[in-house]
Amino acid sequence: MIKLNRTPKPAELTSELQDTLTAEFKLTGKSVWNFDFIKKGLLGFSNDKCCYCEANINEESKYLEVEHFHHKDEYKDEVLEWDNLLPSCKKCNGTKNNHDTKLEPIIDPSKIDPKNHLKYWRYRIKGSDDIGKLTVSVLNLNEQDRLVKKRFEIGNAIQEKLEQLNELTDDYINGIQKNTRRKNRIVNGTKGLMKEGLPSAIYSATSATVILTDLEYDKLKNKLISLNLWDMELIQLEIDLNKTAFKLEK
Template sequence: MIKIERIPPPPELTEDITKELREKYEQDGTSVWNKGYIKRDLLTMSSNKCSYCECLVNEESKYMEVEHFYPKNDYPDLVIEWSNLLPSCKRCNVNKLDYDPNVEPIINPCDIDPKEHLGMRLYRLIGKDNIGKNTIDILYLNEMERLVLPRFLIGNQTQDSLDDILNKITMYQQGVTNGTRNRNIIVNGFKNLLKQGMPDKEYAATVSTVLLNDCKYSECKDLLIQLNLWDDELIELEITLSNVKLETL
């Protein structure tokens, strides 16, 4: 889970339309939130990811559902309120059901930075406090097959890529390989690896955490600095990764 910046409501969701849809729901329980423009902008806001588990919700069997952070049955006045809507995969939405965060708080990633309450250990999320623990339990964020295994697979792939790039940098630094072509392969390959941990990527929290906590990342960075290949883009990528990664507990 990562921090999500809430964007303005869809232009179609005017005050009059919001009032009309809210009254419609209160009258007959119609699913007034299932509007194309609402789903469109929620997906834009989360880069097509579930706001809780970070899986891509435009993949087959992972279709997106409109999640009401404060449950619509208990808070009908918020049923179409933009600040109460989040994009969710079906798995997370079903697990959360009608849970009321006002009873025991959980993380709303648009309001709270998840890394304040969550850490990671062996691809499992760890609650740093009660809010983190509640969030993990309510959303079942350590489900082995659906979440922990995908985190492991992408983390293992990240480490394999890091090994390969470190080997290339070492050979370049030792003069075994040289020239513009090999230099570009190294620098662009390292940048592409870091980009896999950007906020718009699936399981960004996992990738950024694996990368920045691996000693081989530091080795790559030190060698690139020695070779005068650590540029402004790499600096910016590392800053973004640092803002996304979770503490290893």
């Protein structure tokens, strides 16, 4: 879960249409939010990801459901309030179910930065305070097969890539493969890996956290600095990753 920057509501969602459809929902219970312009607007500010687990909603079996942060059955007047709508995968939406977020608040990632309330520990997410702990519990953010296993696979792949980049860099330093192609392979490979932790990437919080907390990353960074290869793009990428990464639990 990462902080999302909500965009303005779609122009098509006028006050008149919102009032009409809200009245229709109250009368019939019809899913009056299933419009393409609403879904497109939600996916736009989440980079096509679930607002909670960061899965790619465009993947098969993870299709978008319009999530009502304050549950639609309890808070009917907010059924089309733009600030109450979030993009969620079917699994997270179903897991949250009818939890009352007003009586027992959890993290709304469009309003609260999750990294201020969540920490990372061995591919598991843990709350650092009451709202963080309740968020993890309500959304089941440590579901073993769906989420923890996926985080482990991502982390393992990142660690292997960091080791490979360090080996390539050592060969470059030792003169075994000291040419422009090798240099570009190292620098571009490092940038490509770091981009996996940017907000636009799936599971970016996991990727950013693993990258920045791995000892192999520190080794690689120091080597590139010594070679004057740690350029402005890499500096900015590290800044951006720090905005997304969770703190490790001590």
